[in-house]
Amino acid sequence: MTSAAISEETLLPYEWPGSYFIGEEEIDAVTKVLLARSPYRFYGHDLQHYADQVEDFYRERLGRKNAVLVNSGTGALSVAIAAADVGPGDEVLMPGYLWVACLSAVVRAGGIPRLVEIDDTFTMDPDDLERKISPRTKAVLLIHMSGACGNVEKITEICKRHNVLLIEDTAQANGASFHGKPLGSFGDMAIFSFQYNKNATAGEGGLVVSDSEDLGNRAWAYHDVGYTRNAKGRVDPGSPVQSWGQCTHMSEVSAAMLLQQVKKLELITGTMRRHNQQLYAGLGQIPGAKPRRILDPAGDSGPFVLITWPTAEICENIVNMTRAAGVRPGPDGIGNIRMTDWGMHIYYNNVSLLEKHGVNSAGRPWSDPLNEWAKDIDYHKGLLPQMDDLIERTCLITVSPQLTPELCDRIIEIYKDCAAKLGLS
Ligand SMILES: Cc1ncc(COP(=O)(O)O)c(C=O)c1O
CATH class of the missing domain: 3.90.1150.10 (Aspartate Aminotransferase, domain 1)
Known part of the structure; x- marks a missing residue:
C-alpha cells in the first residue's frame, strides 16, 4: 500500500479508493498470468481462470444467477441496454444526475433517453418516475450515484407494477447495500464499473449481472461475438442468441488484479x-x-x-x-x-444531449422514423427544476x-x- 504525502495546504488527499489499496496481492496475481503466458480468458497455455473467479465472486455476493465481466462500465451499460432489447421506438428513463455513458448506451442502441428528477437522496425521484413512466418505457435506469443507494424499494415496486425492466447502475456504489442487501441485487439487471476512480479497480473494467436465463444469454452474447459459448469456451453456433456482439471481454490480466481488489x-x-x-x-x-x-x-x-x-x-x-x-x-x-x-454528471453540461447529436451523419436515433413520437422532446437547463x-x-x-x-x-x-x-x- 502506498501513502502519498499530504501537503500542509491541501487537506483533501487525492488517492482514489481501489488504487490506494493496490499491494503485493495484485502484483503477484498479474505476474502469475504473465508467467503462465495466458492473458486471454477463454484459452491459453496455462489458463488461471481469474475472470471466472471474479464472476463467481459477484454471483455469490449478489445472489445472482448470471455475471459477465466486460472491459468497462460503459461497455456494461451497452451490453445491458442491448440485452434489454432497447431500440428505435423505445424510451429509457434515467435521472438527470448521471454519467455520460448512461445516455450514450441508450442513444447508440437507437432509443431515446428521458430524464427524471432527483430528490434529496441525489438519486431518481420515485414520484417523478411515476409521472413520466409510459407505454414507451422499455427500461428504467436507477443510478446509485455518489456511493449510496437510490430508492430501490419504491422504484422496484413502480417498475414491477408497470412491467418495465429495472437496470441498476452500481458503477459508483460497488460494495454499497440497502438494509444488508447489496446494491446490484435488486433490478432485473445491474452493471458495475472497475475504472480507476471506483471502489475496486482494474484500471478499466465492468460487469453485468442478471437472473433470467434469457437476459443472461443475451448479455453474454452481446459482450461476446453475438453468440453464447459452449462448456469448452468455444463460440457456440447453436447458441440460443444469434446476433451481433461487441467483443468487450475482460482480459485475464485485468481480472487477476480485480479479484484481489474485490476481496x-x-x-x-x-x-x-x-x-x-x-x-x-x-x-x-x-x-x-x-x-x-x-x-x-x-x-x-x-x-x-x-x-x-x-x-x-x-x-x-x-x-x-x-x-x-x-x-x-x-x-x-x-x-x-x-x-x-x-x-458530465450533470445532464445540462452534456452538449451532445442538448444539441441532440446523432451517432452518425444521418442523425440517428433522433432522426429515426420509429422515434417520430419523440421529436418534441428536448433537453436544456431548466428541464429538471428540482x-x-x-x-x-x-x-x-x-x-x-x-x-x-x-x-x-x-x-x-x-x-x-x-x-x-x-x-x-
Ligand atoms: C454512474 C456511472 N455509470 C457508468 C460509468 C461508466 O464506467 P466506465 O468509466 O468504467 O466506463 C460511470 C463512470 O464513471 C459512472 O459514474
Whole structure:
C-alpha cells in the first residue's frame, strides 16, 4: 500500500479508493498470468481462470444467477441496454444526475433517453418516475450515484407494477447495500464499473449481472461475438442468441488484479465510510447545512459527502472559502466543489444531449422514423427544476481512504469557521 504525502495546504488527499489499496496481492496475481503466458480468458497455455473467479465472486455476493465481466462500465451499460432489447421506438428513463455513458448506451442502441428528477437522496425521484413512466418505457435506469443507494424499494415496486425492466447502475456504489442487501441485487439487471476512480479497480473494467436465463444469454452474447459459448469456451453456433456482439471481454490480466481488489471491497468501503460518517456528523451540525438524505447510512460505500446549503450564493461562497483555507486536493483538484461544476454528471453540461447529436451523419436515433413520437422532446437547463435547484445549493467533497480522523476534524473546523463568517452560526 502506498501513502502519498499530504501537503500542509491541501487537506483533501487525492488517492482514489481501489488504487490506494493496490499491494503485493495484485502484483503477484498479474505476474502469475504473465508467467503462465495466458492473458486471454477463454484459452491459453496455462489458463488461471481469474475472470471466472471474479464472476463467481459477484454471483455469490449478489445472489445472482448470471455475471459477465466486460472491459468497462460503459461497455456494461451497452451490453445491458442491448440485452434489454432497447431500440428505435423505445424510451429509457434515467435521472438527470448521471454519467455520460448512461445516455450514450441508450442513444447508440437507437432509443431515446428521458430524464427524471432527483430528490434529496441525489438519486431518481420515485414520484417523478411515476409521472413520466409510459407505454414507451422499455427500461428504467436507477443510478446509485455518489456511493449510496437510490430508492430501490419504491422504484422496484413502480417498475414491477408497470412491467418495465429495472437496470441498476452500481458503477459508483460497488460494495454499497440497502438494509444488508447489496446494491446490484435488486433490478432485473445491474452493471458495475472497475475504472480507476471506483471502489475496486482494474484500471478499466465492468460487469453485468442478471437472473433470467434469457437476459443472461443475451448479455453474454452481446459482450461476446453475438453468440453464447459452449462448456469448452468455444463460440457456440447453436447458441440460443444469434446476433451481433461487441467483443468487450475482460482480459485475464485485468481480472487477476480485480479479484484481489474485490476481496478488499469491505476494507476499502469500510475505511471510506468511517471518514464519510465523521464528516456528515460534524458538517451536519452547522446551522443551515443539510446532509444528503441517505436511505441506509450503514450501506453507504463512502466515497462522497454531499451537503446542501440554504442558497446558491452561500454554497458558492463556502466552497470558495473552504478551498482557499486548504480543503482541496491541490490547487486545481475537484475534491471540494459545487455540484454544478461536476462536469458530465450533470445532464445540462452534456452538449451532445442538448444539441441532440446523432451517432452518425444521418442523425440517428433522433432522426429515426420509429422515434417520430419523440421529436418534441428536448433537453436544456431548466428541464429538471428540482435537480437544478438542489445542485446549485450543494457541495461535493470526495472522501479518500487516505483521510484520517484528524484531517476530518480539521475539515469540519474550517467549514464551521467559514460558515460562521457567512452568518451561519
Ligand atoms: C454512474 C456511472 N455509470 C457508468 C460509468 C461508466 O464506467 P466506465 O468509466 O468504467 O466506463 C460511470 C463512470 O464513471 C459512472 O459514474
